[in-house]
Amino acid sequence: MENINKGLTTCKKKTMGRRKIDIKKIEKRSSLQVTFSKRRMGLFRKASELSVLCGAEIAILVQSPANKIFSYGHPSVETLFHRYQTGGSSSAALSIIPYREDGRSKYDEAVRKLEIVKRSTKQESSSSSITRFWWDEPLDGMGTNLRIMSMQWKL
Amino acid sequence: MENINKGLTTCKKKTMGRRKIDIKKIEKRSSLQVTFSKRRMGLFRKASELSVLCGAEIAILVQSPANKIFSYGHPSVETLFHRYQTGGSSSAALSIIPYREDGRSKYDEAVRKLEIVKRSTKQESSSSSITRFWWDEPLDGMGTNLRIMSMQWKL
DNA sequence: TAAGCTATCTATAACAG
DNA sequence: TCTGTTATAGATAGCTT
Numbered sequence: 019m020e021n022i023n024k025g026l027t028t029c030k031k032k033t034m035g036r037r038k039i040d041i042k043k044i045e046k047r048s049s050l051q052v053t054f055s056k057r058r059m060g061l062f063r064k065a066s067e068l069s070v071l072c073g074a075e076i077a078i079l080v081q082s083p084a085n086k087i088f089s090y091g092h093p094s095v096e097t098l099f100h101r102y103q104t105g106g107s108s109s110a111a112l113s114i115i116p117y118r119e120d121g122r123s124k125y126d127e128a129v130r131k132l133e134i135v136k137r138s139t140k141q142e143s144s145s146s147s148i149t150r151f152w153w154d155e156p157l158d159g160m161g162t163n164l165r166i167m168s169m170q171w172k173l
Numbered sequence: 174m175e176n177i178n179k180g181l182t183t184c185k186k187k188t189m190g191r192r193k194i195d196i197k198k199i200e201k202r203s204s205l206q207v208t209f210s211k212r213r214m215g216l217f218r219k220a221s222e223l224s225v226l227c228g229a230e231i232a233i234l235v236q237s238p239a240n241k242i243f244s245y246g247h248p249s250v251e252t253l254f255h256r257y258q259t260g261g262s263s264s265a266a267l268s269i270i271p272y273r274e275d276g277r278s279k280y281d282e283a284v285r286k287l288e289i290v291k292r293s294t295k296q297e298s299s300s301s302s303i304t305r306f307w308w309d310e311p312l313d314g315m316g317t318n319l320r321i322m323s324m325q326w327k328l
Numbered sequence: 329t330a331a332g333c334t335a336t337c338t339a340t341a342a343c344a345g
Numbered sequence: 346t347c348t349g350t351t352a353t354a355g356a357t358a359g360c361t362t
Contacts, residue, residue: 064216065216071208099250
């Protein structure tokens with residue numbers, strides 16, 4: 019009862035396998051380093067997949083607690099950031115801390131509360147904003163005006 | 174044989190469940206949009222988890238094929254990018270297209286070839302570079318000089 | 329276009345070495 | 346600090362509504 023599975027030795031399984039964890043600051047230094055490495059890699063892989071699957075361009079900056087900055091960029095961090103700024107990043111982009119450690123807080127609950135704040139560069143497409151969805155626009159070429167989508171978690 | 178599972182009706186299972194896909198450009202417009210949304214959300218969630226678990230600060234920019242830019246930032250995209258630049262981003266950060274569609278190309282193969290290029294701002298810590306690992310540095314406070322880690326996939 | 333559903337695929341926590 | 350293994354937790358493709 020007490021030791022949930024301290025004695026793996028008594029078990030025939032070789033390991034306990036992945037175990038569920040709470041999403042909160044990892045205190046143990048060693049595991050934090052391991053987790054940071056693995057998940058950072060996982061994050062970059064996910065970004066890469068998204069990039070290839072959808073032809074999206076992505077830039078990621080990760081600053082570790084030890085002040086190292088890791089970057090992923092396709093085509094490049096600078097390029098994307100430049101577009102981001104020139105596109106009209108006047109208002110600060112979202113700041114998120116989705117996981118609140120109080121309630122059950124299933125992530126989906128938070129996601130459900132996710133609010134999308136759309137902003138356009140300048141020339142708001144006045145009309146047809148009802149009949150036309152923002153994602154339903156010409157994908158190809160023609161430098162349509164760039165937009166910035168910013169999101170906010172409402173907790 | 175031909176229709177791998179077109180006739181789900183003949184099956185008792187309600188859906189086919191998730192199916193394996195190749196990591197290559199999705200052509201079907203509708204699925205592309207759905208996948209883009211789902212995976213973008215997943216990417217941001219992963220970032221959020223990493224941020225909380227490891228106390229990391231993360232910024233992400235995603236530009237969709239339709240030229241919309243989505244951003245995730247904790248504390249903010251600007252803050253992180255600024256640090257990234259002032260930290261010494263003279264050389265372009267990595268550009269990646271990990272998935273090559275030729276060989277088997279299990280992702281791990283690519284990851285194995287991953288090369289880490291470390292650069293320090295200025296004062297390279299001359300000595301002790303042998304005995305001390307870069308990740309084994311004081312985590313807390315004291316503005317040790319910021320470093321930029323950039324990676325490159327060698328394909 | 330959205331949601332919601334599942335079966336399945338994938339990421340990864342905990343161990344072993 | 347690693348690398349490799351394994352079993353489970355978590356993400357998601359394709360379908361339905």
